[in-house]
Amino acid sequence: MTRSPAIARRELSSYFYSPIAYVAMALFLLASAFTFWDDFQPGAPAEMRSIFQWMVWLLVFIVPILSMGLMSQEWATGTIESLMTAPVNESDVVLGKFLGSFGFFTVLVAPTLLFAVMLSLFGQTDKSAIACGYLGIILVGALFTSIGLFCSSLTRSQVVAAVASAALLFVTTIVPWWVSGKATLGAFWRVVADQCIMRRYEDFSKGIIDTGNIVFFIAATAVFLFLTVKVLESRRWA
Amino acid sequence: MDRISFDVSKGQIVGFLGPNGAGKSTTLRMLTCYLSPTGGTATINGFNIFHQSEQVRSNMGYLPESVPLYLEMRVEEYLDFRGRLRKMDRESRRKRIDYVIERCWLTTVRRRPIGHLSKGYRQRVGLADSLLHNPAVLVLDEPTVGLDPTQIRETRKLIKDLGGDHTLLLSTHILPEVEAVCDRAIIIAGGKIVAQGTPDELRASRRLNSRVLVECRGPAKEVEAALSRVSGVSRTEIISDNGDPYATIALRAKDGADVREEAARTIIGRGWPLREVRLEHATLEEFFVQVTANQAMGKSEGKTEGKTE
Numbered sequence: 084m085t086r087s088p089a090i091a092r093r094e095l096s097s098y099f100y101s102p103i104a105y106v107a108m109a110l111f112l113l114a115s116a117f118t119f120w121d122d123f124q125p126g127a128p129a130e131m132r133s134i135f136q137w138m139v140w141l142l143v144f145i146v147p148i149l150s151m152g153l154m155s156q157e158w159a160t161g162t163i164e165s166l167m168t169a170p171v172n173e174s175d176v177v178l179g180k181f182l183g184s185f186g187f188f189t190v191l192v193a194p195t196l197l198f199a200v201m202l203s204l205f206g207q208t209d210k211s212a213i214a215c216g217y218l219g220i221i222l223v224g225a226l227f228t229s230i231g232l233f234c235s236s237l238t239r240s241q242v243v244a245a246v247a248s249a250a251l252l253f254v255t256t257i258v259p260w261w262v263s264g265k266a267t268l269g270a271f272w273r274v275v276a277d278q279c280i281m282r283r284y285e286d287f288s289k290g291i292i293d294t295g296n297i298v299f300f301i302a303a304t305a306v307f308l309f310l311t312v313k314v315l316e317s318r319r320w321a
Numbered sequence: 322m323d324r325i326s327f328d329v330s331k332g333q334i335v336g337f338l339g340p341n342g343a344g345k346s347t348t349l350r351m352l353t354c355y356l357s358p359t360g361g362t363a364t365i366n367g368f369n370i371f372h373q374s375e376q377v378r379s380n381m382g383y384l385p386e387s388v389p390l391y392l393e394m395r396v397e398e399y400l401d402f403r404g405r406l407r408k409m410d411r412e413s414r415r416k417r418i419d420y421v422i423e424r425c426w427l428t429t430v431r432r433r434p435i436g437h438l439s440k441g442y443r444q445r446v447g448l449a450d451s452l453l454h455n456p457a458v459l460v461l462d463e464p465t466v467g468l469d470p471t472q473i474r475e476t477r478k479l480i481k482d483l484g485g486d487h488t489l490l491l492s493t494h495i496l497p498e499v500e501a502v503c504d505r506a507i508i509i510a511g512g513k514i515v516a517q518g519t520p521d522e523l524r525a526s527r528r529l530n531s532r533v534l535v536e537c538r539g540p541a542k543e544v545e546a547a548l549s550r551v552s553g554v555s556r557t558e559i560i561s562d563n564g565d566p567y568a569t570i571a572l573r574a575k576d577g578a579d580v581r582e583e584a585a586r587t588i589i590g591r592g593w594p595l596r597e598v599r600l601e602h603a604t605l606e607e608f609f610v611q612v613t614a615n616q617a618m619g620k621s622e623g624k625t626e627g628k629t630e
Contacts (some may be wrong), residue, residue: 094389100393166451168385169406170378191519282401308413319357 086171094153094183095171107148108191112139119198127204134198135216135288139281142220142227143252149187150231153180154311158239163318165231173315174219177308181232188224192217212290219287221302223280226250230305234315272295325514326363327507331457336503337492344512345492346386349462352490353383379407380449385491387569388443392436393519396427396446398455400434407454421449426475427463440467448479459483461491465498477502500524533572533600534560535584539593541568552588553578567596 098104118137122130157163196217202208205293234248235241260281262268268276276282283296323350327337337568339345347535349357351479353365362369367551397418404414422431425445430438435446451459455566464480480502483489493499499506508516508523512594516526524530537544541559544570549557560569574580580600588595 086408088408090401091403093394093402097391097393160392161385162391163389164355164385164387165389166406168355168378168383169403170375170408171406172375212363237469285378302370311588319355 085183085184086175086244090171090176090179091182091186093218093277094180095186098149099189101152103148104187107145111141111145111191112194113146115195115198118185119195122206123198123201129218131198131202131204131206131213132146132288134195135220136285138192138220139223139256139284142223143256144249145191146188146227147231147234147245147248149191149243150228150235150248151183152235153184153232154315155239155241156235159241165320172313176315177232177236177311181229181308185225185228188228192220192224209290215290215292216288218292222287222297222304223284225304226280226300226307229304229311230255233307233314235302235313236311325426325509325512327514329490329505331488332485333504334480334489334491334502334508336499336508337490337510338496338499338506340494341490343510345494345509346462348509349383349460349490352624353460355506379454379474380453380456381458381460382487383459383466384444384447384451384461385524386466386508388447390435390443391444393434394580395432395434396422396438396449399446400449403453404451409454409619412555416456417453419450420511423438424452424479425449441469441472442477444468444472445512450533452483457488459487461489461496463492465493476523487556494562498525531600533581533584534566534569534597534599534601535572535588535595536569537593537595539568539587539588539591540564543568544568544591544593545570547587548572548584551580551583553580553583 087271094162115134115138119134122132154163157166167173199208199213202213203210219240230246231244234251236245237247240246258277259276259279263273263276263279263282283293283299286293286296325344327335337345337348343461347356348519351358352365352370354370354377358370360378362371364370364577365377366380368380370377372628382622391402394402398505400418400421401414404418409417422428426447427442427445430442435443441476444464446463448464451461461480465476474497477498480489480491484502484504500523503520506517507514508525517521518526534549535544541561545557545559547553551572554572555575556573558571558573560571572580579600581600585595
């Protein structure tokens with residue numbers, strides 16, 4: 084894994100050459116600024132609960148755009164050949180790509196700290212609840228990025244990678260959250276839906292830190308990274 | 322690939338020659354640990370490609386056929402990234418980058434994004450990358466494809482220069498290229514080694530496979546008959562006999578003998594106006610076909626042996 088930093092560094096800096104990354108960033112900040120409107124009202128409680136909720140919605144579509152090229156571009160341009168014939172192994176590559184993309188994700192989310200600063204200027208904020216919300220966002224970002232990376236490793240088309248990971252994120256995040264609000268849902272499916280990403284994330288946005296939730300996000304992220312390593316290893320025998 | 326086996330000794334430049342689809346790139350990809358062979362093994366610099374893949378790759382520079390590069394990066398930046406991947410420290414990265422940039426004539430473009438460079442420059446960036454860590458073994462897959470004649474000459478010169486310090490394995494489908502730069506050539510076709518030897522040996526066997534074309538004004542049949550009596554001619558063939566007064570006859574000589582002068586004398590002696598006498602070397606494809614055919618004839622025993630194996 085000692086070669087991951089070089090790959091992460093290259094991946095992160097490549098975002099700053101890519102117009103699509105800037106567009107995704109602008110979209111994300113613009114949309115989250117609109118949702119901040121709900122929180123930033125006279126008389127409203129000085130908390131960021133609704134913006135944290137909305138951010139996950141946005142990330143379901145933004146993260147696939149950031150992660151779509153991670154591996155698929157290597158396949159499409161053939162750079163995978165020079166990459167894998169350097170003395171690196173598959174986990175170096177996967178970890179490096181993940182860290183680079185996750186690094187850009189933190190750059191993407193960082194400006195929203197400005198909202199927290201604005202709130203604290205005008206009201207008594209619960210700083211630990213906000214910090215907790217950000218912890219949740221960071222963990223969600225890590226999981227989403229690893230899912231996006233996995234989808235990107237399966238295809239040489241960036242578009243296919245983006246659509247596939249957005250679909251996967253939608254099904255695992257938005258759908259369970261939506262159906263769990265339905266009264267007609269059976270007990271079994273209710274349990275399943277409650278285990279899903281959005282429900283667990285909601286705890287963070289309310290300021291609740293549950294070790295189980297943290298473990299869930301880290302483990303799920305690791306699973307997708309592991310799967311990506313396996314996809315890369317299968318290439319040798321193609 | 323079908324059970325190929327060869328050795329390359331230290332400091333040698335070995336050319337890997339074959340028509341398209343012969344399995345050149347596949348072999349190189351297996352040697353560079355990009356693909357895993359389903360059977361057999363290889364040892365490079367004493368390291369096994371299966372069990373010591375990382376050491377193999379640390380001691381090898383590889384230029385893939387398509388020259389894949391990150392187009393958004395600058396030349397210098399890309400080489401720095403490759404140096405980091407290879408765990409070179411800052412000081413040696415700086416030194417080696419300066420060295421390879423000069424060596425591969427990249428000084429004028431070192432701060433340019435790779436995406437803005439022409440094919441020839443990209444090829445040199447790939448070459449610079451493969452030299453960056455001063456590897457013992459260099460594997461170059463078709464290093465001169467897509468270059469202009471000047472660049473081809475420069476690249477061949479560079480490859481020849483590198484020969485002493487590095488062991489080079491390069492693939493090509495251009496026969497003269499092998500003759501110009503390599504100490505030894507391995508010819509493969511259909512996933513098998515069909516011939517190997519020094520360029521001189523190759524040249525000799527190519528002469529065996531060359532033919533002489535004679536064009537004159539005269540009745541084709543008679544001209545052919547006259548030429549077939551020239552000493553040293555083993556086979557004659559009428560190339561064009563479409564009613565016009567000119568006849569073109571192809572001659573094949575025994576044991577690479579030069580029959581041009583004798584043929585010309587014969588034609589002139591018979592009073593047919595001579596237009597052209599030309600020695601035509603076998604094209605690479607013909608050469609392959611003939612080499613393969615010779616192998617099949619000469620080593621039919623070996624072949625059956627291979628089948629029962």
